[in-house]
């Protein structure tokens with residue numbers, strides 16, 4: 602069974618993206634296309650990454666604009682049939698609702714608080730208190746407005762699961778195998794910790810794509826999850 606991992610295909614060009622996608626697709630459930638590739642190539646890169654690999658598409662465009670503009674953007678990409686499309690929860694309830702209505706076959710995934718932000722960085726943009734408070738507040742707002750998935754760090758997954766129930770997909774970036782470089786991520790945990798906290802889908806990019814053999818790295822993380830009992834065998 603493919604591991605519940607969305608590999609962040611944050612590649613500099615379409616050839617590298619297709620190569621990484623082919624290597625990791627046999628081992629994971631989902632491939633994530635984000636701003637770096639989509640802004641350069643548009644839908645063409647989705648076809649190159651997805652092919653007919655049998656993986657789900659996660660379009661991580663983090664939309665954030667007035668409701669009418671976000672609705673139009675969501676309609677524009679709905680034909681690519683993404684399983685998930687991200688919007689920033691801080692865009693507000695009307696914006697999230699507009700996205701959900703414009704792409705009814707896609708799970709709108711609301712990004713709560715970016716996993717690169719710690720408490721000091723949040724304070725600098727005027728958000729006081731622990732990240733978990735802001736995450737909870739934004740998550741409740743987003744689900745109330747029609748988001749069917751939430752993006753949070755593994756640190757907040759258990760509390761959000763208790764808050765929003767089993768139907769909402771919890772997606773966690775900020776995942777690092779033990780000993781891996783955390784890079785620009787601030788709120789991190791291991792794959793096993795993230796699943797144990799209640800995450801449904803782990804977003805992992807550089808620890809896989811920057812490995813000498815991305816396919817082997819993805820397979821190894823998937824096997825470790827199954828071995829620990831965190832993911833189904």
Ligand SMILES: O=c1ccn([C@@H]2O[C@H](COP(=O)(O)O)[C@@H](O)[C@H]2O)c(=O)[nH]1
Nearest residue numbers: 609635714715716774775804805806807
């Ligand atoms: O809060 C968020 C939301 C999205 N991301 C995205 O996930 C990947 C993480 O990649 P790594 O290389 O594993 O750090 C990346 O595409 C981000 O845009 C996030 O990190 N945090």
